[in-house]
Amino acid sequence: MVFSSVTFLFVFLPVTLLLYYIVPKRCRNLVLLLMSLVFYAWGEPVYVILMLYSILLNYGMGRLMDSLRHRKKAVLVFTVILNLFILGFFKYYGFVLENINALTGLQLPVRKISLPIGISFYTFQALSYIIDLYRGKFRAQKNLISFACYITMFPQLIAGPIVRYEDIERQLSVRSFSMERFGFGAMRFIFGLAKKVLLANLIGALFDTVHAAGADVSVLTAWLGALAYTFQIYFDFSGYSDMAIGLGQMLGFSFMENFRDPYAAKSVTDFWRRWHISLGTWFREYVYIPLGGNRVSAAKHVRNILVVWALTGLWHGASWNFVIWGLYYGLLLLFDKYVWQKLRVPGFITRVLTLLMLVIGWVIFSADSLTGVVTSLTSMFGFAARGLYDGDGLYYLRTYLPLLVLEVIFCLPFVRRVRMFFMKNGYLQAFLYLFTLALLFVSVSFLVTQNYNPFLYFRF
């Protein structure tokens, strides 16, 4: 089930909230667990079993590790390998076999395994638990329901943020509820819903049109397509994170922020402090720093960065596109650290170049294949089949101009400052309130009649 659907909003959510708040506080984790299983089973009835297996594995190994004085490391290694094996099998099996076939000329039969939704997210959550438990950051969770609740919690089950156990341990046992907190979460949820339904889906239609045209585009059209995807992926994903965080607050949880105005980044390095923060944090904590981080020789640091970014790319999907996309960022980050920062280029120029690099990054990310990447990039940089601009490009520009302006505005950090300004003043608060309701209203009108509601982060 996705948040931006009538079924979630008007059937699942009211039932869940009603049950959650009428039962005594001590039963709320159980309600949350059961409803999360329903939520997951909605899209993946069979894979619920896989998720339950993952829960039992990590819960049991956690308890075992806690009871041992020695050999904790063996338990850790075993559990991590098992987790990675599950993820690897369901996500990368086909990819690996195809590549083996291509390299060796073998004809190993490749069976298509449908990807269990959210497996990349919940596996990483489970890994954060078992690794930090080994590091002694906390004691093992003895309550199976609380632990299962952590793994399955429906607000962040499908598309993050990747909540580390460390951050949420206390909230699993004690959390505060209030109407104000619920309203705070509701507002966040509505903003996220509007981002997804209005900003992401509408501009996504432009990307799809350009994407379908393939190489038969002008330079103008190619750029419009690339920009459309740049906006779509941000509003899609950050909207989903907003909804997750908002729902969390409505249920009494505080999740970490996942996005902080990424397109206002001062550099590529800065961008990755602002984009999908929970994933970046995860890789830093559990891969980059254990490898030695940047406190090693330059050569090792380069290796560390490239390893982390190849893995980050691969995490996004089993395809070479994503690996190249990850390495692209790895190289950019190294270039930024070892070359660019020493040149003392004016900040303005760095910002503009950063945005350019991001758009190119999304072209790599969004293409179906490596040839698709080449086609799009050559079209963008002057070698388009239809010249500099054509009637189609002008039409798309004209049609989508108001929307593009809106998308740009809502990427800027000053929007938050405007919102705070409105929050501070009693009268302006009323406007903000009405605006929130209007967003809910328009978003619902789109959900009811939606014929276009893709969900980009379902693949991960």
Place this chain on the structure above:
Amino acid sequence: MTNETERPAAEEPVQGAVQEKIEEVVAIQETVPQVTVVTEAAPHEPPPEDPRPRRVPAWKKPEYRFIFRLTALALILALLAVAAAYLILPDKAYSASEKRMLTGPPSLTLDSLASGRFMDEIEDYAADQFPLRDFWMKAKTTFFRVMNMRESQGVYLLSNGGLAERFDTPDEQNFTETTDAVRAFSERYPETPMYFLLAPTAVSMLEDLLPKDAVTESQDAYIERLFATLPEGIRPIDVRAAFRSADDPASLYYRTDHHWTTKGALFAYTTAKAVMGIDSDVTFSGGVASNSFRGSLTGKSGFTVDPPDELTIYLPENAPSTFLYTVNYPDELRKTASVYDLDSLVSDDPYTVFFGSNHPLIEIDTTADTDRTLLVIKDSYANSFIPFALTEFARIVLLDPRYYYDDIDVLMKAESFTDVLFLYNVNTLAADTSLKVVLTNIQ
């Protein structure tokens, strides 16, 4: 489960207190910034209470109390209102504005649950039975118009509020194969005069009403290319000049549907008469048969159009009083004395008032005082066109290649028609792959 859930560190006597006590402690700690950073907890000690510094959460600030409470209230009321409406309002079977059946409650079986089909059906059901669905659709159309976004699913919103379907780039190979088949067919029957009426659609005839620079292939170019391929035995019937010079070209197409209006068909018939050498003084007068016609394009695009279209039926004013005809539908073994199926006027597709719906073959025999007989190879545009021609032919056979699976040469030899008319609209012909199959059908 519960004891451990609520009391994280039961060993600690202080925290073994009642639930509410803990919450108070937490509440205080959430407001007090802490700076101690504990990275490693010693074994067998309770976990540190939130080690990071923390600001006062927004929901605890008194100045925000109202707006957050009101937001909570608004969302809860909205959720409850819709949930209640689902329960109270009866299910609707049909959406008139979208022209489609709405999904009913799915049946729950173990099989449909395990496969996920039940969930898909629930999603459709919930979306289709959403309270005040038409109202929400209108809200969305308004939003699109305000944003100046006038295209959805290949359908353009015209500046007069009507809809027009885009003409997509035709497939080259299919064009060649189709025109080759037409030419070969004509050459098999050199004695039979043939005609080709290729009707433009609203997207080119009403191009002034399209959004500026709207992306659509040129129907003019397509029509001219097709006419250029026709052999001598087939005379083109070009209605574009007549349509463009009409007082109100917009009235020649439905605003909600991809067909031409009956008036558009009459304009086309007037042009066709001259080319086909029909010398007739029969005149027609129209009357509105339905004023609630919502055509295929509203459903396809999701744009609402208000008010709905009128559907007009034209009857001959001065046909001979002895003129009679019968319509035979061989596929249904049914005969009627009218080309009109009046029951269709209240159905989901009033356009089917002409001949009911699409049939592979329709045979019309008339008492017209002539030897001319006509074979029409056609799409649905012909359905509103043919009623005008009834008085001019002794027998008219309508053949729809999309549904016709018999041998056309057998039909040609058995009937020996005096005239053959191809009648298509550009959008259908460009996408059609059945005409070439039927014309070259050698069994």
